[in-house]
Amino acid sequence: MSTPTASSGRGGRFVRRIAGRLAGSEAVPGDTWDAVLLARHQDRPYPLDYIARLMPDFEELHGDRLKGDDPAIVAGIGRYHGAPLAVIGQQKGRDAQDRAYRNFGMPSPEGYRKGMRLMDLCERLEIPLVTLIDTPGAFPGADAEERGQGGAIARSMLMMLRLRVPTVAVIIGEGSSGGALALGVADRVVMLENATYSVISPEGASAILWRDASKAKLAAAAFKPTAANCYRWGVADAVVPEPEGGAHSAHDEAARLLDGYLSRTIRELQALPLAERRRQRRERFRRLGAMREATSA
């Protein structure tokens, strides 16, 4: 665990900007880019940091029982407020070696299949599921393609949609592309205050839409991927506050704030009848979108 004192001086500036965003003011490009950088801050807590604070008794599971284990996804079961809870999270590394080991948080099909293994366990043992999303996207590799990257993401979404247990998806850092959404089809989808959620990373969009790798800032401003905007669009159901200065400046406090939201939300979801919970989950994703109707069709 790092001690991010060096960066805490930037906190005041960030907080002011975040306050402006949450108040609904129109973001200027620099603001959005700051949000992207903050969501990717190397000292930001990752799933294992939250797990260590929220669930001292945690059993991590490894392997997809088909091919191997993907370190970009951690999955396991822990004791949470007197009951079992399952967690699937996208894990990045902090130093160069660890980053490479975690493949920069870009999951392979084995990672999603390990997650589905855990979802199956949740279903049989009636254990609620929390996913912690933080990825620049699923890994783009030839091997990953041949082992079914697309199908793994699609099946992970379908399996999450069908679960009979309560599910909460938390975007804790950067949620980019289908690689993030694979773990995001939950009863409640929430974002940490400084998290981002988008169809593609700003760098990817820059290369494709601007045909110029250096336009990531412009892309970020165009996508407006902040928590406040995602809440406004109905993509996020709630925004969980972070400690002053951002989650990277105080991991314990960040975990405490998330704990407050999670424990209450899981209780609320458990109080709903199963049929109602599933109806709401489907309806939540069924209605998302923006379109016009032709006047004379």
Place this chain on the structure above:
Amino acid sequence: MSRRPISISIDRLRGKRPATGPARRLPGDERSCPHCQSHFRAEEMERNCYVCAVCDHHFGMTARQRLDHLAGGEPWEEIGGELRAADPLRFVDLEPYTERVRAAEAKGATEAMISAYLEIEGQPCVVSAMEFGFLGGSMGSVVGERFARAAEFAVARNVPLISVTSSGGARMQEGVLALMQMAKTIVALDELADARLPFVMVLAHPTTGGVWASFASLGDVTYAEPGALIAFSGPRVIEQTTHEKLPANFGLAERQFEHGHVDAVVDRRELPARLGRLLGILEQPPRDESQSLASQLAQNGSERAARMAQALPSLSRRLRGRPADATYHPSRGHSGS
């Protein structure tokens, strides 16, 4: 169907490949095969289902051509045809999204997918066909909604759903709302599964990104057209990210078949017969009325009414936050309209 060459270009007869400069302009609707340079008139193309009569190269097809082909020239009934793209992010890259949409609409298509009720070889079904010519067949809110309405229409009529994909993936200009369409298609397929109805996929060139990573990967039976690129990440992205040297046939239908990701590679000229036969195999004999359709539909109906009622209180809150030029459609139950 004849495979005899219908017309061959002069260049090819002379063994000459066209110069690599600007493509030779062909009169009217005539097209030249990118693989063997054979040259066909529009009516020859249509007669051969837009497949090269010399080398079997499968040309792209518009969604309308695809539906006409599958319906055997019979009329089809469009579902959700009134839906048009909005611009929720007021998105501008090299040009404004609204301009891109306007230019794409001016070419004749209304969006990157057409859903329709039709019969394939006498088998009634719903088909969602994608239009690569409309912004690269990208999946935005309208594509997601038309797909969902197709599935709901199929449930209402108790018929199978077929989708023919041709798409570069999610429509980036609609941002995270485009991403959410992947989940919307999954919800639609889950409703289809609840009604015990089959979903048949036909992967046409290309099927990539968020389309391959959502409904296109979930066919109960999955066919692919010869030579179609099928991938989550395209070859260019992979080469740039990992610096891998990819084989020439990377991601192509034939290789995806070898790796177990598709059930069969089917020549387009045989597709209607193959689909018709498959739907015939899957057709259920009439069931005992006491536990069948009528009671199921009644149940569905009340569920749907409850859903609509549920959507009402949230409507005003959602409208307040919407961008000025976009209309949100939080309600549903339009299927069948």
